[in-house]
Amino acid sequence: MIAIVDYGMGNLRSVHKAVERVGFQAFITQNPAAIKKAPGLIVPGVGAFKKAMENLQALGLVDSILEFIAKGKPFLGICLGLQLLFTAGEEFGWQKGLGVFKGRVVRFPFPAAGLIPSPDTLKVPHMGWNAVHIRKKTPLLEGIGEGVHFYFVHSYYPLPEEEEIVATTTDYGGEFVSSVGRGNLFACQFHPEKSQAGGLKILKNFGRLVYQ
DSSP states (O other): OEEEEOSSOSOHHHHHHHHHHTTOOEEEEOOHHHHHHOSSEEEOOOSOHHHHHHHHHHTTOHHHHHHHHHTTOOEEEETHHHHTTEEEEOTTSOEEOOOSEEEEEEESSOSSTTSSOOTTTSOSSEEEEEEOEESSOOGGGTTOOTTOEEEEEESEEEEESOGGGEEEEEESSSEEEEEEEETTEEEESSOGGGSHHHHHHHHHHHHHHHHO
């Protein structure tokens, strides 16, 4: 079954139910051995980057997640599960991430002076439905058209150093990276489990990738 990592950072049940809704079995786990053996892995999450990394380290899950990714098996990161893949995040002070991708996770608003609305007009967190613009085809975006809307809830976003991993971008006072992909790895800032038809399509694509 598809493993969903429980590291104490929320939204596990909704992800579990959504995966089962599209026809695939999944289980929630904190067991490093089970994570390594699973055919597919989902790392969801809501909350603070620093606390998430502390929890993963305390539970002994960092090595098992990195080993799983290194094997090239299907991996899906959701929201915080996207952010943790990067080198570091600035929330509550700089914290080292998993380092799968080079780059930082920073807070809205965008730092480029003169290119953004004032902090008074750009609401943070970015919450609600917004469109994605496809920059690169990946297996999980199969059947997802340009401009499809997904549900977002976040105050931080990634700044990848590698342009080639960018799968989609989204506009919110400026353009930010809303999903990344490389091989069988896909991670999105939006919540597919809360995004109705488009989100369920991504989860179904993931299940098919796991069991192809």
